[in-house]
Amino acid sequence: MFFGKKKPKDSQESASGETPASIQPNPAKADPWFRHADNAKDSLQNAYALKLFASGLSFDNTRLDLVESILSCAILHRDQGGKSAPSSEKKEIEGMGPYGKFASAYYAWLRDLGNIKVALEFMRQALAFDSMAWANHHANTIFKMHLSGKTSKKGWVELMRLCGEANNWDLAQQAGAKARELDPSDGDLDTEMKNLAASRAMTEGGYTEAAGNEGGFRKMIKDADKQKELQEEETLAGGAETAAAPLERARQAYEADPADTNAVAKLLQLLRRVGDS
Structure with a gap:
């Protein structure tokens, strides 16, 4: 987590009124949905299968073992010209289980894989509702989506923050570097990237190392400054x-x-x- 950064407003409670710390997966309620989803997928009812998968995830967010099956279904839906999710279905899933907002946001993206805004909203909700593993699993795909599309500093900064919250430090730093390329003079961004380096150091144990030598915390802050210096030098051709x-x-x-x-x-x-x- 970045220093001083607020959690998303949706992180305070689930659709059922419980806080993320108090909710627990419920496989007994989720598994029937997953079984129906497999049957629908086998019958090539891709949109319906995705809705069923999302319904199950609203009760149990631990089933990352299903991700490849879910994603293959989403790709088929996209390749066959499938439509985005209706608002009524997203709202229905959101109100089902304690992880409903995460599951609904995931469902929205699975039905519209090329939409970077929807993808970022999925990451936000995954992080808000104790589903970091899902955000991390798809982070690289979402980074590549942003890289191949029309980029903006705002979009890269948002992706940097989300990847940082997910402790996906490499992608967070890469996203920050892309934002800096678009605006090398942004001092606030420089500070945020230093905070990112500090968060990484403390999460990975570097702060303790820094107390006795040049490694860890200090080294990562120094590396952030060095990266900025190198990028500035690359702009000399301008x-x-x-x-x-x-x-x-x-x-x-x-x-x-x-x-x-x-x-x-x-x-x-x-x-x-x-x-x-």
Whole structure:
């Protein structure tokens, strides 16, 4: 979780009025729905099968073993020109079991696989209702969807935050880097990416390591700064305006120690790039 980041408003309670911490999977109620879903899938009733799968998931969100069967059904539905889910069906699933909002959002995406907004809403609800495993399983697919579509800084930032909440650190950092490419001057984004690195370090045990050496927490924050510096250097081809930040850092490093050959070489390299642009 990012420092100071609020949980989604839907995370406070389920459709049945229970808090996510108090609700428990109910396989006895879920399993009949899953059996009916398998039968419908075998009969090539893909849209109906997806609704049945989602109905079962509203009671039991632990059945990640079904994901490939569910996804293959969704792909068939898409390839056959299937329509998106009716609002009445989404509302019906939402009100069924304690994981109804997660299941309904998942159902909406399964019926409309190419819709990035619906995919992100699925991730939000999965994280809000103790279904992180589902968000993580599909995170890479959703990242690729965003990569192949019309991208925006706002969309990448949202995906970065969702992947961060899911502890999918690599994808979160990649999404943050994509957002930074679109707006290198966003200081708030820089801070958020440092918080992301800090969260990763503490989650993976790096904070303890940092107490005694240069690794862990400090190293990941340092790496975040280094990544920003490298990305800024890559913008040098864009001209003098985009070159200002890395060039100024190089000049300061040289002035601090003119005898440092690395600092001299770095400054000359950046000046040469600006001169060529």
